[in-house]
Amino acid sequence: MTETGDDADRDDTILEARTLRKAFSDTIAVDDVSVSIKRGEFFSLVGPSGCGKTTTLRMLAGLTTPTDGTVHIDGVEITDRPARERDTHLVFQDLVLFPHMSVADNVGYGLARQGVPADERDHRVSALLETVNLDGQGDRRPTELSGGQRQRVALARGLAPEPSVLLLDEPLSSLDRKLRQEMQAELRRVQRDIGTTFLYVTHDQDAAMSMSDRVAVMANGRIIESGAPESLYDQPKTAFVADFLGDANILAGTVTAVTDEAVTVAVGTGRIRAEPGGRSPAVDTRVVVMVRPEAVELGGGPLSATVYASEFKGFYDRYTVALGNDETSMVTVRTDANERFTVGDSVKMSLTNATLVAPGDGTTTATESSEPTVASGVRAGDDADDHDRNDDCARSQLGERAARIRDE
Amino acid sequence: MSELSLSAQVRSGFFQATTVVTFLFLYLPVVTIVYLSFSPGSQPSIPLGGISLKWYAGVLADARFVRGLATSAIIAIIAATVGTALGLLAARTITRSHLPRWVRSLFALAIAVPLFVPTVVLALGIGVTAGTVGIGFGFLPVVLGHLFWVLPFSTFLLTARYAELDDALEEAARDLGASGWTVFTTVTLPLLGPALVASVLFTFALSFNEFLITFFLAGSGVTTMPLELFGKVRVSATSFLNAASSIVLLISAAVALTGTYLRTPT
Amino acid sequence: MSTAPSFRAIFEDRTTRDTLLAAVPATLAVALGVIPLCLLLIESFRPLVTTTNYLDVTKGIYVAVITQSLFVGVLLTVVCLAIAYPVTYWLANRCPARYRLPVLALLTLPLWLNYVVLNYTWVWLLAPDGVLNVALEWAGVVSKPLALLGRPFELPGVGLTVPSLSLLAGFIHIYLPYLLLTMYVSMERLDYRLVEAARDLGAGDFRVFRDVIVPETAAGAVAGLLIVYARIAGAYATPRILGSESNPMVAELITTQFYDVLDYPFASALSMSFLAIVVVGFAVGARVDNVQSELKRW
Numbered sequence: 001m002t003e004t005g006d007d008a009d010r011d012d013t014i015l016e017a018r019t020l021r022k023a024f025s026d027t028i029a030v031d032d033v034s035v036s037i038k039r040g041e042f043f044s045l046v047g048p049s050g051c052g053k054t055t056t057l058r059m060l061a062g063l064t065t066p067t068d069g070t071v072h073i074d075g076v077e078i079t080d081r082p083a084r085e086r087d088t089h090l091v092f093q094d095l096v097l098f099p100h101m102s103v104a105d106n107v108g109y110g111l112a113r114q115g116v117p118a119d120e121r122d123h124r125v126s127a128l129l130e131t132v133n134l135d136g137q138g139d140r141r142p143t144e145l146s147g148g149q150r151q152r153v154a155l156a157r158g159l160a161p162e163p164s165v166l167l168l169d170e171p172l173s174s175l176d177r178k179l180r181q182e183m184q185a186e187l188r189r190v191q192r193d194i195g196t197t198f199l200y201v202t203h204d205q206d207a208a209m210s211m212s213d214r215v216a217v218m219a220n221g222r223i224i225e226s227g228a229p230e231s232l233y234d235q236p237k238t239a240f241v242a243d244f245l246g247d248a249n250i251l252a253g254t255v256t257a258v259t260d261e262a263v264t265v266a267v268g269t270g271r272i273r274a275e276p277g278g279r280s281p282a283v284d285t286r287v288v289v290m291v292r293p294e295a296v297e298l299g300g301g302p303l304s305a306t307v308y309a310s311e312f313k314g315f316y317d318r319y320t321v322a323l324g325n326d327e328t329s330m331v332t333v334r335t336d337a338n339e340r341f342t343v344g345d346s347v348k349m350s351l352t353n354a355t356l357v358a359p360g361d362g363t364t365t366a367t368e369s370s371e372p373t374v375a376s377g378v379r380a381g382d383d384a385d386d387h388d389r390n391d392d393c394a395r396s397q398l399g400e401r402a403a404r405i406r407d408e
Numbered sequence: 409m410s411e412l413s414l415s416a417q418v419r420s421g422f423f424q425a426t427t428v429v430t431f432l433f434l435y436l437p438v439v440t441i442v443y444l445s446f447s448p449g450s451q452p453s454i455p456l457g458g459i460s461l462k463w464y465a466g467v468l469a470d471a472r473f474v475r476g477l478a479t480s481a482i483i484a485i486i487a488a489t490v491g492t493a494l495g496l497l498a499a500r501t502i503t504r505s506h507l508p509r510w511v512r513s514l515f516a517l518a519i520a521v522p523l524f525v526p527t528v529v530l531a532l533g534i535g536v537t538a539g540t541v542g543i544g545f546g547f548l549p550v551v552l553g554h555l556f557w558v559l560p561f562s563t564f565l566l567t568a569r570y571a572e573l574d575d576a577l578e579e580a581a582r583d584l585g586a587s588g589w590t591v592f593t594t595v596t597l598p599l600l601g602p603a604l605v606a607s608v609l610f611t612f613a614l615s616f617n618e619f620l621i622t623f624f625l626a627g628s629g630v631t632t633m634p635l636e637l638f639g640k641v642r643v644s645a646t647s648f649l650n651a652a653s654s655i656v657l658l659i660s661a662a663v664a665l666t667g668t669y670l671r672t673p674t
Numbered sequence: 675m676s677t678a679p680s681f682r683a684i685f686e687d688r689t690t691r692d693t694l695l696a697a698v699p700a701t702l703a704v705a706l707g708v709i710p711l712c713l714l715l716i717e718s719f720r721p722l723v724t725t726t727n728y729l730d731v732t733k734g735i736y737v738a739v740i741t742q743s744l745f746v747g748v749l750l751t752v753v754c755l756a757i758a759y760p761v762t763y764w765l766a767n768r769c770p771a772r773y774r775l776p777v778l779a780l781l782t783l784p785l786w787l788n789y790v791v792l793n794y795t796w797v798w799l800l801a802p803d804g805v806l807n808v809a810l811e812w813a814g815v816v817s818k819p820l821a822l823l824g825r826p827f828e829l830p831g832v833g834l835t836v837p838s839l840s841l842l843a844g845f846i847h848i849y850l851p852y853l854l855l856t857m858y859v860s861m862e863r864l865d866y867r868l869v870e871a872a873r874d875l876g877a878g879d880f881r882v883f884r885d886v887i888v889p890e891t892a893a894g895a896v897a898g899l900l901i902v903y904a905r906i907a908g909a910y911a912t913p914r915i916l917g918s919e920s921n922p923m924v925a926e927l928i929t930t931q932f933y934d935v936l937d938y939p940f941a942s943a944l945s946m947s948f949l950a951i952v953v954v955g956f957a958v959g960a961r962v963d964n965v966q967s968e969l970k971r972w
Contacts, residue, residue, distance in 0.1 A: 063579055084585045096576040100598045109594075113585030161584065419879060423764035427777075430761050434784055434847060437795035440805060444798075498699040505692035515700055521707035523901070526908025526952060528925040529945045533710030536717055536938055556706035559699060588691070610786075617788040620910050620925075624932070637790045641797065641915050650798075653791040664786035668779040 013075075014039040014197050015060065015088070015165045020069035022055050029055040031221035033069070037165065037199055042191050044200045044208035047218035048244070053201045054093070056218075057167050060199070061090040073164055084113070089158040091168045095150055097142040103129070103153050104138035110161035128156045132190060148179050155190065165197045172207065184211055205245050209233065217241045224361045234353075235277060240361035242290040249291040249331045250357075251323070255281050263356060265289050269324030270303040274354040281356070291354045293318070293334040298341065301350025305331065307341045321347065438657060445650035463651035473652060476636040479547075480616050481659075483632065487554040487615035492607045494555065495562025496600070502563070503570040504578075516563075523560050527620045535624035545627025553621040558611040565610065569603035609667035613660055718942035727943030736927065738833065740948055743924040744955070745834045747907030750845045751853070751899050757846070758853040758898070763887070766861035778858055782851045793844045793915040800840045826921050835921055844916040845906055853898040860894025900959045904952045924948050 062083035216226035
């Protein structure tokens with residue numbers, strides 16, 4: 001994000017975590033995480049199950065004590081402060097609305113703790129309820145509301161005390177898909193209207209990519225990459241991030257030629273021209289190339305392949321082709337070309353965009369000659385429209401929670 | 409629609425009959441006593457010769473018995489309120505505290521002692537302790553004995569409810585700025601409400617009816633209703649007992665029905 | 675900066691706070707439970723350190739009384755279970771749903787009532803001039819009153835006695851509700867479709883009972899059994915009121931030693947012996963599968 005304003009030295013970082021670490025007795029949930037979140041931005045932390053996202057969030061909220069590292073808000077270190085003294089609020093995954101209080105009392109709870117007098121409280125609560133489209137629902141109980149309405153109460157409750165940062169822990173995961181998409185739009189709208197900084201944690205990269213100003217991808221307790229959604233998608237630095245944020249073909253090959261603009265890689269019996277992606281490998285080393293399915297064109301080009309499988313998806317066709325008839329180099333292709341191919345056809349192929357990436361999550365041995373740790377991007381039956389990959393995310397969160405109760 | 413076969417009907421009839429007989433067994437004696445307490449003559453008979461309240465008057469005129477009744481009521485109120493409060497502390501310790509697991513288990517075990525050690529052994533233990541250590545017998549020892557007796561009941565009743573509460577609720581309250589005490593008063597206590605009421609009522613009944621521990625601890629200066637009743641039973645004071653029993657049953661039943669009515673079925 | 679922590683700061687420390695809050699109930703439980711039991715144990719070896727008291731326990735009638743008491747406890751528990759099974763089965767599976775909890779509440783109401791009163795009602799009913807005898811005489815069934823109070827039946831050869839009708843009735847009246855409660859919880863969780871499946875595969879009533887119902891409800895039955903058998907074995911008031919003088923139970927002996935004979939060491943040894951056997955019974959019973967989880971619910 002570019003800095004705005006005349007004062008270029010003004011630091012608009014509102015929330016910062018430095019080298020946060022959390023070790024439980026048998027696992028390391030968070031291992032050296034540092035993030036810097038800017039005032040007013042919508043920042044998402046994405047990653048597969050069990051990678052430490054919720055634990056990180058809880059450390060920022062003050063509900064879990066870090067084993068190591070520090071947390072800062074607006075330049076002030078708050079690592080030792082308990083949750084109730086921090087200017088952050090947490091929207092829990094299962095919302096955790098107070099069942100014995102009305103909607104209005106729920107939303108006004110934080111204000112009451114701040115000592116805001118009743119009149120002003122009522123005023124602010126009803127204004128906020130209006131903003132989240134819950135006008136007039138103040139007297140109802142949470143149990144009387146629908147899932148989407150309860151979400152909004154939880155959101156309003158966190159926003160009412162006007163925190164510096166609102167922390168959201170996968171609040172939409174219990175909603176069905178349509179409702180989830182509606183709520184995503186709601187969240188974004190509210191965030192823009194009110195201007196509070198949002199830190200959103202999720203395993204759903206669809207949500208993260210569509211709502212956020214910036215995204216950080218996390219795995220195994222570490223942040224792999226972070227940046228604006230478009231740049232992470234178009235120019236990922238690691239195979240892991242490429243694969244996590246969308247469909248990706250990950251191919252292993254050997255470098256045959258290197259120039260400033262491109263690296264030629266021999267994959268199977270063909271040759272691919274790939275962007276260097278910031279890497280400078282030597283000739284004859286093993287590298288990993290990432291190609292998005294939509295960046296492949298069939299029907300002409302320098303590469304040859306054999307069609308292995310085909311799926312008609314309506315507005316696009318999806319093919320799995322063996323590059324150079326080599327069954328170890330499968331490539332998923334998405335194309336809306338008029339021409340249809342059948343299994344067994346030999347086709348010509350060209351790539352509009354390919355880039356070199358680090359194998360795995362970038363933490364495997366640094367030499368280019370290491371084998372890629374991510375399999376080629378074929379997943380049988382994977383529907384590109386449904387990116388919910390992690391049914392076991394909830395399980396791992398239970399595990400994190402159990403570990404927390406054990407060791408806290 | 410499935411018809412029950414003949415054997416199924418017989419079976420069903422048998423079960424129902426057993427239930428009815430059980431009901432009669434449990435309630436006929438009680439109902440009979442209450443019925444007979446209105447007898448005008450000193451020898452109750454069925455059917456009653458008339459209706460008279462003279463035995464009730466006799467009971468209320470018996471200063472010793474009335475004193476016992478009052479003492480039992482006072483002790484029961486103390487046991488119910490203090491016992492529930494202590495049970496709340498214990499329940500919180502078992503479910504929410506951050507003490508090591510082994511400490512909590514040991515704690516729960518100590519609290520549960522009255523549940524599995526036969527009362528006579530407990531009573532003897534407390535009695536011997538009171539005698540040798542020099543605490544003596546009397547009102548305060550009896551109150552302490554009752555508190556000890558009701559503690560596991562209130563604790564485990566509240567523990568069951570506490571365990572049902574999502575501990576994330578307390579976290580959410582803390583996150584929104586509440587101190588430990590405020591979390592307790594605004595979130596925990598309201599949600600525990602029904603269980604607290606149930607605990608107060610049940611521990612009242614337990615203490616009101618407690619006999620054996622009181623028997624060992626009362627000494628000469630203190631008497632309670634169960635002790636008085638026991639004495640009267642030993643001398644077969646029938647007519648007195650019919651009326652006295654009815655009074656006691658009335659009190660207990662009132663507490664019981666309030667408790668059952670208020671308690672949400674789990 | 676002050677060096678002494680403020681009171682508030684002490685209370686803020688989680689461990690201190692937890693310990694302080696736990697201390698009050700813990701003190702009560704330990705001071706009146708654990709410590710007296712330890713004192714009893716010590717007392718049972720007085721004077722000095724001697725086992726004479728325990729040796730005395732083995733003499734005379736004491737062992738026989740303890741055995742008899744345990745027998746009564748187990749017998750009564752089995753009888754109550756036998757009654758509780760059909761009643762709770764009916765309640766859980768045949769009773770219309772909206773009556774279930776009210777009926778259960780009524781069946782367990784005696785738990786709230788005074789057991790001396792409950793015992794007394796049976797004295798009244800079974801006395802020679804009591805309701806039952808009067809009714810039997812009036813109906814011409816008997817010519818003179820039956821002595822039902824306190825007439826136990828000797829079991830030949832075993833040295834054990836079946837308690838008298840009055841004592842049986844008294845115990846059942848007090849303790850049946852406990853078992854109704856524990857058995858109901860178990861019965862309610864029984865999936866009735868298991869019974870239907872067994873019937874469908876040709877099982878008769880007895881088979882259904884043995885193969886489906888008993889295993890599924892065993893945990894609840896054993897839990898109830900453990901809660902109740904020790905209480906019955908150690909009962910004082912009920913056998914005093916409804917039992918016979920010639921057939922005392924162990925609680926009466928212990929009380930006599932405490933109040934009349936004032937032999938504290940012997941009383942302690944007697945009660946410790948009794949407790950030991952009771953605990954052995956617990957240990958044996960608790961090893962049954964699922965009983966642990968069942969007990970935790972209580």
